Amino acid sequence: MENGEVVGILDMILDDETLKTTSLGEGLGAFLQVIAVHPDHQYKGIGQKLYVEALTKLKSFNVTFIELYTRGDEPANNFYKKLGFEKKVEYYDVFGIEKGLRSPISIEIKDGRIYAQDEKGKPCDYVITEGIYEVYTLEAIDKIEYDRYYPSIGYYKQL
Numbered sequence: 001m002e003n004g005e006v007v008g009i010l011d012m013i014l015d016d017e018t019l020k021t022t023s024l025g026e027g028l029g030a031f032l033q034v035i036a037v038h039p040d041h042q043y044k045g046i047g048q049k050l051y052v053e054a055l056t057k058l059k060s061f062n063v064t065f066i067e068l069y070t071r072g073d074e075p076a077n078n079f080y081k082k083l084g085f086e087k088k089v090e091y092y093d094v095f096g097i098e099k100g101l102r103s104p105i106s107i108e109i110k111d112g113r114i115y116a117q118d119e120k121g122k123p124c125d126y127v128i129t130e131g132i133y134e135v136y137t138l139e140a141i142d143k144i145e146y147d148r149y150y151p152s153i154g155y156y157k158q159l
Contacts, residue, residue: 007041009034010050014061024088024156025065030058032068051083058159065158072151085155094133096146101128 013021015028022029032054037046058066068085070076071093081087105127108115116124134152135141141149 002041006038008037008046008050010054011035012054012058012066014058014063022065022067024067024154025158027064028062029065029067030061030063032066035068047079048083055159063159065156067154067156069152069154071153077153080155083157085157087153088156089154091152092135092138092141092149093152094135094141094144094146094149095130096133096144096149097128097130098133099143099145102145 010032011034013031013033015022015030017028020028021031035047035050037044037050066085067088068080070080104119105116105124106119107117116127118124130147133144135144135149
């Protein structure tokens with residue numbers, strides 16, 4: 001906080017014996033879900049201070065590593081590398097639908113309900129519109145009619 005204003009936030013989920021949210025390491029870990037600093041307060045060391053405080057608090061828990069995921073944002077990736085995180089995995093979040101799955105439909109709205117039918121007139125109770133695909137190679141992205149895609153980079157740090 002600075003002058004009563006929240007300028008940064010850090011949120012972690014800790015694994016326990018019944019629920020493991022991490023996947024890049026063995027044993028119990030901490031999943032760094034969010035670390036963010038208000039744009040007007042960036043490059044003042046606030047993110048690093050939040051991280052150091054989190055490390056201090058983690059010492060009282062039985063976790064042996066931290067993992068996190070981020071997109072291709074260069075400053076964020078450089079920040080995590082500066083903190084000692086190691087890139088472990090990269091894949092792509094692709095927003096669209098697999099080619100060939102979408103077929104034309106027509107809809108009619110009456111009495112507050114949507115009635116859909118395929119191009120042959122067969123009623124449809126549901127349709128695929130689009131989703132988020134986790135794609136593991138750049139070549140596989142070509143199999144999807146997509147609006148956009150982003151790299152998803154997984155980082156790991158042993159404590």
